[in-house]
Amino acid sequence: MSEFGNLLEEKCMNFSIRIVGLCRFLNEEKHERRIADQMFRSGTSIGANVAEAQCAISKNDFVAKLYIxxxxxxxxxxxxxxLQKTQYITNKQYESIYNDCEELKRMLVSITKKMTTACSKS
Incomplete structure (x- = not known):
């Protein structure tokens, strides 16, 4: 796997850990379970699909997993x-984790664009 791929997986794992912590906070401190459950599913799924992409059977399968x-x-x-607009989290909490998620999104956009171009040329 490339250095970029290793960095992406590491960032996804660290983000998932933050999501687990945020969901624990929402459940225990704010008693908010519905949004926390949705957040847990989508936030941890980012890294899970990146990990699944590592065993893709083709370039197209790899790109599909990254698109997910x-x-x-x-x-x-x-x-x-x-969560920020409904004041379940502070602006400081929001900005920190939001920025991390935006960084992951930018990385995923970059790699999917490059891979889509590579797949269409083959």
């Missing part, structure tokens, strides 16, 4: 905006 990760990142950004 990208969609999950976008959904996670939605839930984060909702």
């Amino acid at each position: 990760s990208l969609k999950e990142a976008n959904e996670t950004l939605y839930w984060l905006r909702l």
